[in-house]
Amino acid sequence: MADKRFLLLVFLILTLSIGVSGCKETSQPRPTELIPTRFTMGYIPNIQFAPVYVALEKGYFREAGFDVNLEYGDETDAVALIGAGEQTFAIASGEQVLLARGQGLPVVYVAAWYGDYPVGVVSLEEHRIQVPENLAGNSIGIPGLYGASYIGFIALLNAGGLSEEDVDLLSIGFNQVEALVTEQVDAAVIYLANEPVVLRSQGYKVNVVSVADYMALVSNGIVTNEETIENHPERVEAFVEALLKGLQDAVNDPDEAYEISKNYIENLEDADIDLQQEILRESIKLWQTDPLGYSEPAGWINMQQVLLDMGLITEPLELNEAFTNEFLP
Secondary structure (H helix, E strand, O other): OHHHHHHHHHHHHHHHHHHHHOOOOOOOOOOOOOEEEEEEEOOOOOHHHHHHHHHHHOOHHHHOOEEEEEEEOOHHHHHHHHHOOOOOEEEEOHHHHHHHHHOOOOEEEEEEOOOOOOEEEEEEHHHOOOOHHHHOOOEEEEOOOOHHHHHHHHHHHHHOOOOHHHOEEEEOOOOHHHHHHOOOOOEEEEEOOOHHHHHHHOOOOEEEEEHHHOOOOOOOEEEEEHHHHHHOHHHHHHHHHHHHHHHHHHHHOHHHHHHHHOOOOOOHHHOOHHHHHHHHHHHHHHHOOOOOOOOOHHHHHHHHHHHHHHOOOOOOOOHHHHEOOOOOO
16 A cells, blocks of 8 residues: 555656646747736845845846836735736745635746745754654744744644644744743744844854755745736746846855845845845755756645645645746746
């Protein structure tokens, strides 16, 4: 039976790889007039969005035919707008795409930004939390029971053979660093390129348990809708290419990307330069895919299974309709 399950998993991965990696002809004349385009990214202006700032500053979006207006907000709201046809592009994580499609929204993930899922658990070294199994019996701070942080944390618990009942899970908002150093919690669910870097900069020795070390999941990428893919594939191709150019430039020259980001992030000029540059370098490690922008089918299979196990979707989805690699340059 185990051999049959293994062969089935291999078959699913191969089928998805064939289904989503073929390239169709999308090279069509691009519009001579710029298309006003809202582009939503979660969170707030941050150095972790440097590739977008580079693409804007260097004119890659304009060359591709887009007059991009950046917005920051809830990715769930942005995905809903895209599904309703009221917006064309946004940055969203893989679980948001599957949750939306589970509700009948025709959203599609068309290029990966992150290769590794950026969520993990950080703790001060003295707590000796080094593998998922060590989470048992500890108090764990989490921003809330939603989003990529929650999904990633559940995946880590599963990897350690644990459930939520085995830990004391506390919603603490985005105050993980303060909660840890004041001993309000034993560990905290974080983004790998952020809180661990901040803690180390303050002199703390920490352990980090990364989701990506135990399971491939789908993180942030470019999301659009089926209508745009059907009627304007050249726009999708052009937009993906523009952002990936910015991403590649940021990887190749982080110092330049940092300087450009000062034009888009208020007070970055006055921030701790060493800390912010280290956050950017740690972020770059998470962006690596081969080729750039490629979305691994195995990550979608794993993500769907986590959501099914959590009861967030009730039945398997057609994964080859949820994402595609056909628009990569």
